[in-house]
Amino acid sequence: MKRYFIFILFLGVLFAQSTFKVALDPNATGKNTSNIDSATEKALRDAMENALVNLKAGRKNKRVFTVAARGDDLKKQLEEQNFQLTSGCTPRECAAEIGKILNIDYMLIPTMRGEDLSERSFLNSPAANVNDVRKKAPPITFTAKGDPTPSSANGKPSKVFVSFKLIDVQTGELVGSVGDKLIPLCNVQYRNNLINGMIIDLYNSDQEELIRTAKEVKKIKLKPPPCAKEILSLEELEEEKSSNNMLLITVGLLLLVVAAAGGGGGGGGAPTGGVDIGIDIP
Amino acid sequence: MKNFQMRYLIISILFLLSASYPQQKVDSFFVYDFDDKPFYLSEELKKDKPIFLNFFATWCGPCLKELPLIEELKNNNPEISFFIIHVDNLSQNNILLEEPSREKVLAILRDRSITFKETNLLYDKYAVIAKKYSIKNLPQSFLISQSGQILSDYKIIDSNTKNKIQKDIDRL
Numbered sequence: 001m002k003r004y005f006i007f008i009l010f011l012g013v014l015f016a017q018s019t020f021k022v023a024l025d026p027n028a029t030g031k032n033t034s035n036i037d038s039a040t041e042k043a044l045r046d047a048m049e050n051a052l053v054n055l056k057a058g059r060k061n062k063r064v065f066t067v068a069a070r071g072d073d074l075k076k077q078l079e080e081q082n083f084q085l086t087s088g089c090t091p092r093e094c095a096a097e098i099g100k101i102l103n104i105d106y107m108l109i110p111t112m113r114g115e116d117l118s119e120r121s122f123l124n125s126p127a128a129n130v131n132d133v134r135k136k137a138p139p140i141t142f143t144a145k146g147d148p149t150p151s152s153a154n155g156k157p158s159k160v161f162v163s164f165k166l167i168d169v170q171t172g173e174l175v176g177s178v179g180d181k182l183i184p185l186c187n188v189q190y191r192n193n194l195i196n197g198m199i200i201d202l203y204n205s206d207q208e209e210l211i212r213t214a215k216e217v218k219k220i221k222l223k224p225p226p227c228a229k230e231i232l233s234l235e236e237l238e239e240e241k242s243s244n245n246m247l248l249i250t251v252g253l254l255l256l257v258v259a260a261a262g263g264g265g266g267g268g269g270a271p272t273g274g275v276d277i278g279i280d281i282p
Numbered sequence: 283m284k285n286f287q288m289r290y291l292i293i294s295i296l297f298l299l300s301a302s303y304p305q306q307k308v309d310s311f312f313v314y315d316f317d318d319k320p321f322y323l324s325e326e327l328k329k330d331k332p333i334f335l336n337f338f339a340t341w342c343g344p345c346l347k348e349l350p351l352i353e354e355l356k357n358n359n360p361e362i363s364f365f366i367i368h369v370d371n372l373s374q375n376n377i378l379l380e381e382p383s384r385e386k387v388l389a390i391l392r393d394r395s396i397t398f399k400e401t402n403l404l405y406d407k408y409a410v411i412a413k414k415y416s417i418k419n420l421p422q423s424f425l426i427s428q429s430g431q432i433l434s435d436y437k438i439i440d441s442n443t444k445n446k447i448q449k450d451i452d453r454l
Contacts, residue, residue, distance in 0.1 A: 018383075021314075066318075073320070080312040080322050081410070100408040103314050169408070170371070 020211060021068040021104040022166075024048055035114030036157060040185065044112055044160065045071075047192045051199040052108065058214035064203060065211075068104045077102055092172050099169030106175065106211070107167045113180075114157035159184045159231050162195070164202055168210065176205040186227035193222040306432045308424070311411045313367070316384060316400035326363060332433075332454050333426040334364045334447075337406075337417055339372065340381055340390050345421040348439040349394050352423070355444060356398070359451050365402050366391075369420065372409040425450055 024045065033041055052065040069077050081101050085094055095107040160183050166175040178201045183194050197219045206212040224232060310324045326333060336352055338345040349366075356364040370381040381387065384405070391398065406412055415424070423436045425447065434450050436443050 069320075076322075077312045077320065080310050080324060081414075082310070100410055101312075103312075103405070103407045103410070 019063045019066045020106055022052055022065045022106045022108055023068045023074060023099065023102050023104045024052070024108040024110065025074060025098070032109060033112045033114075036112050036160060037114075040114070040157060040160070041112060042071075044110075044162070044183075044191075044195070047195045048108070048110055048164075048199070050192070051196045054196065055199050055203060055217065057203065057212070057217050065106075068102055074102070092167055092174065095167040096169050096172035099167065104169055107169055109165045109167065111161075111163045111165075113161040115159050115161075158186060162198065164198060166202055166206075166211075175208075175210050176202045178202050178205065182232065184224070184228035184231040186231065187225045190222055190225055190228050193220070197221065308426050308430050308432050309414050311414060313404045313406055313411060316368075316388065316403040316405060319401060321401075321404055327426075327428065327430050329363070330428045331361065331363050332428050332451070334359075334362050334423065335426065336364070336366045336423040337369055337412055337415070337420055338366055339369050339379065339420050340387060341379055342420040344438045346390070346394065348421055349391070349396050351439050351441070351444045353394075353396050353398075355447060355451075358448070362451060363402070364398065365404055366396075366398055367404045367406050367411060369406045369409050369412045369417075371407065372412060372420070423447075427454065 036044075049067045049070060052067055053063065055064045056062060057064050078098070078101060083098070083101050086097060089097060091109065095109055099105075099107040161180045162183050163180050164176075164178045166177070167173070168175050178198045181194065181198055183191055185191055200217045200219050203212055204216045308323065308327075310322070312320060312322050315321050323333075334352075334355070336348075338349070340346070352364065352366070356362075368381065368387055372379045382390075388400075388403075391403070404411075415422075419437070421438060423439065425433045425435075427433050433454075434447075436447060439447070
């Protein structure tokens with residue numbers, strides 16, 4: 001009987017999948033946030049931490065991560081160790097150094113880039129006047145219809161670009177990364193769903209199976225709410241516009257080259273309207 | 283008269299010297315215990331109890347050998363907080379000395395009838411604390427006063443050292 005008990009205990013230990021301790025600090029390795037207010041940053045951090053904790057994998061649907069320290073606890077733990085970062089460390093080295101001090105397995109470094117609330121959208125907008133500029137009032141962004149977006153009207157961004165890097169604290173190696181993803185902030189549920197999806201992508205991208213002990217985790221995708229749809233379509237429009245601009249520039253340059261070649265071939269005849277760009281055609 | 287003055291002078295110098303070399307203040311640290319709860323030394327010191335810290339690893343024979351003596355000391359001195367710090371990933375001659383899983387470490391301790399609570403077993407995962415305490419060889423132990431001063435440190439604990447530790451504790 002005792003033998004069976006020991007055997008069962010051994011099997012339990014053998015198949016026990018321990019959760020990995022992870023910490024998340026966007027600014028631990030330098031300023032990784034831009035154009036974003038502290039409230040939005042905190043809300044996104046919370047969403048990321050929840051997504052990490054809620055990531056479950058394997059047949060038993062076990063948690064993959066536990067978030068070791070959040071906000072003030074993280075600060076307290078670093079202070080307790082009288083922590084000072086080695087000067088001149090690379091972001092990965094810095095992350096590993098901090099991770100060792102925190103006794104964690106992995107360090108998640110998010111980058112949060114708020115929309116570029118440049119003066120272009122503000123000063124050229126019909127809502128802006130001289131007094132607003134003097135007061136340095138918060139910039140406003142506009143929807144496709146020309147109305148100020150609800151969340152950007154109060155100085156908060158209406159969308160952010162988020163990316164993740166997961167660093168192995170022991171080795172300082174990059175375990176996985178997820179690139180710039182546009183997250184509309186107008187709907188909390190949709191925002192959290194996109195962040196959950198990014199964490200799942202991060203898990204699935206681990207080819208060396210350091211954290212991924214099971215098959216790929218499937219994502220549950222929510223339909224974008226109307227406000228998010230608008231932001232996403234605006235982004236697509238901008239992308240289309242910039243790619244159209246690139247196409248126009250290329251075509252223009254080609255036309256110039258052709259025109260110049262035609263002008264040169266005239267053998268000193270009447271000007272053809274082409275610009276001489278110094279190409280000699282034999 | 284001259285002799286008396288000389289003696290007075292020497293005593294004064296000795297007194298000044300002892301005052302200018304205070305005992306070393308312990309470095310605070312943070313680790314997780316075996317129950318996965320965060321442990322802060324500064325918070326432990328607030329309990330106003332002296333602390334005994336023992337650094338140990340499973341590959342270190344003398345560490346395993348001295349554990350029953352530490353257990354005895356712990357049982358005889360309930361007014362002292364005893365902690366065993368399990369050091370992982372210590373490197374020696376550029377070789378990383380990795381430790382087995384937490385469950386296996388616990389099993390090794392239980393095999394030696396060590397009855398430390400999981401909250402008194404601390405896990406120095408990256409040997410950060412061992413480095414902080416300038417530990418070159420294991421085992422090593424420290425007796426810390428309630429005010430956070432390192433009173434003594436001990437290398438290998440045998441029965442003689444155990445008696446010395448008991449005397450040091452009695453003097454507290």
